[in-house]
Amino acid sequence: MTSAAESRARRPRRPEWAGRNYSLLTAAAVVTNLGSHGALIAAAFAVIETGGDGGDVGLVAAARTLPLVLFLLIGGAVADRLPRHRVMVAANALNVVSQGAFAVLVLAGEPQLWQMMLLTALGGTGQAFFSPAAEGMLLSTVSGEQASRAFAVFRMAMQGAAVGGAALGGAMVAAIGPGWVLAADAAAFAVAASLRSFLDVGHIPPREPGGGLLADLREGWREFTGRPWLWAVVVQFSVANAVVAAAEAVYGPLVARDHLGGAGPWGLALGCFGAGTVAGALLMTRWKPRRLLLAGTLCVFPLALPSAALAVPVPVAALCAVMFVTGVTLEVFGVSWMTALHQEIPEDKLSRVAAYDWFGSVALVPLATALAGPAEEGLGRTNALWGCAALVVVVTAAALCVPDVRNLRRTSTPVAKGAPGADNGSADAERPVGGLG
CATH class of the missing domain: 1.20.1250.20 (MFS general substrate transporter like domains)
Incomplete structure (x- = not known):
């Protein structure tokens, strides 16, 4: 009979660079990309089905981009000041609320343009805080010579989910309507937030007290x-x-x-x-x-x-x-x-x-x-x-x-991070x- 130790030895092992945090980040990114790329299509058709034209679709899209531009730098400073996984989870929670409310409005009747713009703007605000925290978390999670391979696999999973999400979202909008696709996106954000709440930040050194948010922005x-x-x-x-x-x-x-x-x-x-x-x-x-x-x-x-x-x-x-x-x-x-x-x-x-x-x-x-x-x-x-x-x-x-x-x-290895005299x-x-x- 094969011993348990031999069975474990024969079991395929994950690469060294695919640790627990990396696996959680990748799984969460796949889930959110599947949902969000379908939701982009759903949001456009939600506007159109209420009688909106191309200009209205553009206004809703711009409502997401504007807070993204306004709050990105603040989001980056906050993510370097607080535990990054908490910033990510909080941003995902805001996306759950905004997309869930958007879905309820669409399913309940005819949402007003200003309501759709407001909820989309809340989603863009969440993205402004999430993106710098997520990128910082991923970059700090991977180490060693295989970092570029880890990033490539992460991006391959993310891009594949984006393609699949757009195709699935388009089919779902045609089959069941945009409201249910928006609801599925809210559920995807909830699942992703749950996964990201299990991230371990023990490898990240505690932040030294700084001079405030403006000082952090100047340092960045x-x-x-x-x-x-x-x-x-x-x-x-x-x-x-x-x-x-x-x-x-x-x-x-x-x-x-x-x-x-x-x-x-x-x-x-x-x-x-x-x-x-x-x-x-x-x-x-x-x-x-x-x-x-x-x-x-x-x-x-x-x-x-x-x-x-x-x-x-x-x-x-x-x-x-x-x-x-x-x-x-x-x-x-x-x-x-x-x-x-x-x-x-x-x-x-x-x-x-x-x-x-x-x-x-x-x-x-x-x-x-x-x-x-x-x-x-x-x-x-x-x-x-x-x-x-x-x-x-x-x-x-x-x-x-x-x-x-x-x-x-x-x-072969990253430059010494922030060491005195290091050539960074x-x-x-x-x-x-x-x-x-």
């Missing part, structure tokens, strides 16, 4: 501006994300309507982008580029391709191929970026730096989407799309002009490199 700003590679890439993506959002949220559906056959082909193209992100994350479980940000930033250039493809416009099959390639390359950047943050940023400042990163990523998006219509009227849709593509190329080339972006190297920010310093694929 110094950390952000003191690293050229950090602010250069964030500025790059503040522009790139804005023009890509304008191209895909405003121009993409219009091009699909006029030249590609409608919403179906456009949805297929977006699905190919999602599949590309999963494939890119899978690639990064094996590939470990030595110069993290050089490889990652070079892979941002293809982000210009969808706008160019819509400007032509190319046939549906070619657009799907372009979107897939873009998804792959963008995920190469995403994993490389997370690895660089994990390697270079002191643990006690991770959430504040993440907040500045998120702020840069979303701050210009509302402005860009608002200006997309006037730009189309003044320049023409084709010229506006070529302009979007050109801006992506220009800001990416500008980021590569920063020496630290080109020279930041992968190390110089990308030009020669450091040992390990685990290269």
Whole structure:
């Protein structure tokens, strides 16, 4: 007979980097992505079914983005001051309340536009506090040479759930209506909050008393501006994300309507982008580029391709191929970026730096989407799309002009976090490199 010890020895073991916290974070991210990406579709159709038009849908979307921009930096400071898992659970609880109330309003009758905007704004506020805490928690959880693989697997699970959630959400909206999809999203947030409440923060050193919230914000700003590679890439993506959002949220559906056959082909193209992100994350479980940000930033250039493809416009099959390639390359950047943050940023400042990163990523998006219509009227849709593509190329080339972006190297272990005299920010310093694929 086989002994219990032999059975345990034969049982497949989890990788060393997939510890308890990592597993809980990944499971919770899958649950929330399944719910939230379906809820985005449900919210839009909830507005439409009450007689709203495209402008009303845009107002509800903007109501979520505005508090996200306003509260991100405060959320980052709070997450570095308080236990991060408690901030995450509290933010999830706010999302449970906002999405649950939204679902009740939709199921009970005809919600007013201001009510939907208010509840969506509460959800955006929760996201502003959750995102910096979650990123800081993940970055502080993973250690060792396999950090980039851990980030790649996490992102692969998250992106796969996003694709599945959008597909499932669309089907559920058609079958049972948007109200029940919003209710399912509230339940998903509740499950995720329960999982995150079991996170162990014993490995994180106690926070030393600081000088208050404003002092924390100033310290985070110094950390952000003191690293050229950090602010250069964030500025790059503040522009790139804005023009890509304008191209895909405003121009993409219009091009699909006029030249590609409608919403179906456009949805297929977006699905190919999602599949590309999963494939890119899978690639990064094996590939470990030595110069993290050089490889990652070079892979941002293809982000210009969808706008160019819509400007032509190319046939549906070619657009799907372009979107897939873009998804792959963008995920190469995403994993490389997370690895660089994990390697270079002191643990006690991770959430504040993440907040500045998120702020840069979303701050210009509302402005860009608002200006997309006037730009189309003044320049023409084709010229506006070529302009979007050109801006992506220009800001990416500008980021590569920063020496630290080109020279930041992968190390076998993270730089000593916050140690006196530690070189926490110089990308030009020669450091040992390990685990290269």
